[in-house]
Amino acid sequence: MKRFDHLTPTVKTGENAVAANVSERLEAAIRDSKSANTVRAYRASWRKWEEWSAAHGARVMPARPEAVALFVAERAEEGKSVASLRLAVAAIAAAHDAAGHANPCADRVVKTAMQGLVRQAAQAGASQKQAAALTAEAVEAIRGALNGAADGNPKVARDIAIVSLLACTGLRRSEAAALDWSQVGTEADGSGRLTVTRSKTDQEGDGAVVAVSRLAMRDLERWAELQGRDRQGPVFGLSGRQVSRRVAACAKAAGLGDGFSGHSGRVGMAITMLRNQAASATIMRQGRWNSERMISRYGRNETAGEALRYL
Structure with a gap:
């Protein structure tokens, strides 16, 4: 998939100023409102976002919508499924909600990026595979x-x-x-x-x-x-x-x-x-x-x- 080049974030190197325990705070905040499997999936996706942010000098939280859009676009380039991309967006949104920050994933930039990635995946025949039916x-x-x-x-x-x-x-x-x-x-x-x-x-x-x-x-x-x-x-x-x-x-x-x-x-x-x-x-x-x-x-x-x- 092609990267959304026009979504390159304008972030400052070293602007990653989130507390080191954000993952723990995220998990604690959503543990009672999500299933155990969802918490584990969110935790793994959030860590990927932290790693990507550190590598690109992007701010983890509050995140810039342009950075989130570029993050999911690069994940798509790596071959991640549409379901994985949606999970990443949901985890980032949940983290911001838990911390009381505005949700960057609600921004038009992220929504447009996701719509484009879903459309590209569908054109490539990569729609989410359905489990065989126990009829x-x-x-x-x-x-x-x-x-x-x-x-x-x-x-x-x-x-x-x-x-x-x-x-x-x-x-x-x-x-x-x-x-x-x-x-x-x-x-x-x-x-x-x-x-x-x-x-x-x-x-x-x-x-x-x-x-x-x-x-x-x-x-x-x-x-x-x-x-x-x-x-x-x-x-x-x-x-x-x-x-x-x-x-x-x-x-x-x-x-x-x-x-x-x-x-x-x-x-x-x-x-x-x-x-x-x-x-x-x-x-x-x-x-x-x-x-x-x-x-x-x-x-x-x-x-x-x-x-x-x-x-």
Whole structure:
């Protein structure tokens, strides 16, 4: 990608006058308002901004919009994805907000730079890659491939339960990792209800209740029985990364190929519900989305196929 040469910042050498503990202050300020994963990502992005500023003689905080624009442009030249660029901008904005400074990323210069970089990435075919979908069909294939070994193998039963639960609830991998048995309830018809106490889009901890299919509940119950202990404490006892790895391993074992991850359940849930002609409001409620944007993105291939009815 070409650098935005006209965005060269006018900064004075040695103007980097931010206190050495700014990273610690940033983390402390946003820790209670962001998830742990977000804090870690912001911390890493903020350090990159500090390193770049030191190398270019730019002021870390309050930052000049022109310097931020040049920073993200150079990151794009290094091959960073659009998602990484947006994360960098968000981290810089959060740091300034936490310190009580004006947000340089709200300036037209930064917004214009980001719009140009996103457009260049799209033209180069570098749109953000979507995780493979854990649709109902994919889950059935995994269950068919692994079910034979599940009754005598607790780990296999656990993996099937992970895949099944993510595909119908749209849990994020971090939410699945943090899931406790106290959050899972059984209904009279054999389905379940799962209380998500805090999530990426619910930082205040208001909580949400989502439905669990009867099949997923049976998979969970088998896993609970094979655990050989009361249904107390963590449901899976894995980290978010481990959850993602188990999903990928299950998909590969079923011959579904690569591209599956801890995010596949959210994509698959949206697509399955779209195929079953669920209303957008119902999908949003189950996935805990605040708008239809992600539903449209995940289901763009499905909705594009609707045109075939008229062709």
